[in-house]
Amino acid sequence: MCDWCEKYGDGYERWYFNPANYARRLYKIRKEETEASGAEANPQAAGGMAFVGRDFLEARERGDTAEVERIKQQIEGAMWLTHFGQVITLEEALKITDIMYPISLITCACRRSMEGLPDDENFTCMGMGAGMYKWERWPDTYRGGVHFLTPDEAKEVLTKLNKRGLVHSIYTFGTPYLAGLCNCDYPDCAAIRTAIDLEIKILWKGHYVAKIDPELCNGCASCVHRCQFRALSFVPNRNKAYIDQLQCFGCGLCATECDQEAITLVERASLPALANVW
């Protein structure tokens, strides 16, 4: 069980299956004065690498491991309170569409900044919950517009995005309130990039780990390009795919691609060496 399931699971199998973590009030009484910018801040401006400053990169550059660790803990501590994510599988994402509402298709801020994608080619992100009724409050984040979906439409979109090779992950906006269902890839996704390149845990590994059955693997290697976490490789002399389970984030993209059904997802908790590797 991950820390978040212990803290916010409230009896549910996973903390992100607890509907309370998606439910919020629609209203508060309007204040007379203009609200301070922190409280109404742009939700996506707080994300990504916003907490990672030059001091961290410079400490890494000069090999100052103590300073790197200190800043890393500072960043993780702040982000775990406000805005962080966890990888989920397609099945889990589909299940989530039934325990919250509304759900909307929005443009991805990470892909916009990394790829400079025009808005109409960038609808890969999803906003969830009551806060989405107030999307106009953050005009820069939602400048591409918002397309509200039915739960069935959301399932259709998620399935398509999974087919295209995008990793599903859920994000808090004031932990434990879950309001983002991202579908992204490396290096576009700021969270994946920060986790993989800088080893800062603002994206937690999922509850599963991929496992290959070498007997069933036919060496087609079609799974390898699906991995966004550098956990999958191809071993030519064995003609088999190989998964580094310590590096695996459990997104399941490799499994959904494998025609031979050689890749399965196993519970992280069932593997003693990986049970606490998040």
Add this chain to the structure above:
Amino acid sequence: MTMGWKYAKPIKEKLMTLEEPGKALPFDADRGLVDEITAQCDIEALVESLKGKDEKVAGEALEAFGKELMKLTIELADGKYIDRTGEMVERVAKQTGVSFPHRFERYVELSILASRPTDRWNIAKATTKELVLQVSSCALNKAMAEAGLALPCKAMCLACFKVAADKTGDKLNMEMSKTLTKDGMCEFTFSLQS
């Protein structure tokens, strides 16, 4: 939404875009709504009027108060004090065909905020099938306790919520699974009838 492109592509007619970028919009409940409803649906006056009445008569009075409160809330929230959140809730419901929970939740929240602005309450679940409201501090319950009244005040809440469900057309089962006096909170579960 069409799945024709490599990702999903919104349908132009269904894509909501900023109408007036930069214009401040009223998302929260208007203070005027609170002032008007508090004045017309006075909890302290209600409690005062219940003194000396038997349970049946008091229950009817509480029910009538609840109905009146929600009627007034709906009238003001959809008219004089319409807010942007409410407009968006209606637009989204029209586009997706999903009315519950938020059209109903909106009226419920506004009726509580407007009549008992100091109450502590929370939405614990809001799915397209079920809505759970928890009230952990209630001005009516407090005023009745102070007046030494032990009356079934849930009649007020349930009558109030019923008017909201009638307005939105949601066919709901309403249950009160916890009470403030026994459990430290009133918990209302509204589930869509299948």
